[in-house]
Each structure stands twice: as C-alpha cells, then as structure tokens.
Amino acid sequence: MPLTAQQKKHYRAIGHKLNPVVTIAGKGLSDGVIEETRRALEDHELIKVKFQVGDREAKKALIPQLCERCNAELVQTIGNIALILKPADKPNVQLSNLTRTL
Template sequence: MLTGKQKRFLRAKAHHLNPIFQVGKGGVNENMVKQIGEALEARELIKVSILQNCEDDRDEVAREISSRSGAELVQIIGNIIVIYRESSENKQIELP
C-alpha cells in the first residue's frame, strides 16, 4: 500500500509520461492485463487511457487493471489511469 507522500512522488514522475495502453469498447481482457504486467516489469510506472467508447466505469476499469496486474493505483485523472508496481529485476524508481 502506497502512502500519500509516495503517491505524490509517483504522480510527479508520471506527469511527463504518455499513455501506452488504451481501454476501448472491449474493456479489460486477459491479454491486455498480461501486456500491462510486462510493461510494469519494464517501466514500473505507466499510464493507461480509457477511450470514450469504453462501456465500463473508469473507476471500475482502474480497480480491475490494478488488481489483476498486481499493481497499485496511483491516480485517476480524467480518462487517464496511473498505475505503479515495483519491478523485481529492473528497479528504477526509488520511493521516498
């Protein structure tokens, strides 16, 4: 579980990132969760964009992605989700 200070630090780090995944009409599927897990292992901090044609609620999508990929939800702002998971082999971000 991330503290408020850690979330603030991660939000600042994520500010300049571009979303690398998009959740569309199909919602969250197993293949997407697998790819998000691989991206988190490589980058630790990623943004996911929720498209307008997504039928699910953005909070529900954020919870589903974070729980199924074993990541921490850092922020939901507009239709962008920021998630973090510490990498086991490629640790780049040192949390305060």
C-alpha cells in the same frame, strides 16, 4: 501495501511527463490487454493507462479490476488516464521510469 501521500506525490511528479502505454477501449479488460499491461509494468514499473470506454461508471469499475489483475497499485486518476505502479523485483535501469532520468 497502500502508498503514503508522500510516495504518491513523488510518483505523480514522475508520471506527469509520461505518455499512456496501454489503451483500454470497447473490449474492456481482455487477456491481451492484461498481458500487455503486465509486460509494461515489468519493464517500466510506473505507467499511464488510457481508458476509452465512454462511460464514467465503466471506467471506475475497470481501474480497480486492472490493478487487481496486474497486482499493481493505483497512484492517481485524472480524466481518462490512470497512473499505476508495480515495482519490479529486478528493475531494468534503462527502461524503468523510477530509475532513469526523463
């Protein structure tokens, strides 16, 4: 389900203080990168992903692929950073960026 403008604003405010936890570089979306992204989303629900692919068009193609393969929702992109969200079924209050105070 697509996010509303109000939801995106809320998630952007939370994401502003976050650092990227996954970096996607020259090898693109390898199975290891997808698995690490899924694990990070399961733990934190809202994460930043850094793209170091060098080409703007490649980055634009990789972001929707990443979201699709991880069943996540794109909240925002700024430069080489994407903020993505996947609410957990049973969030860990100590790890979740949505429930803990930063």
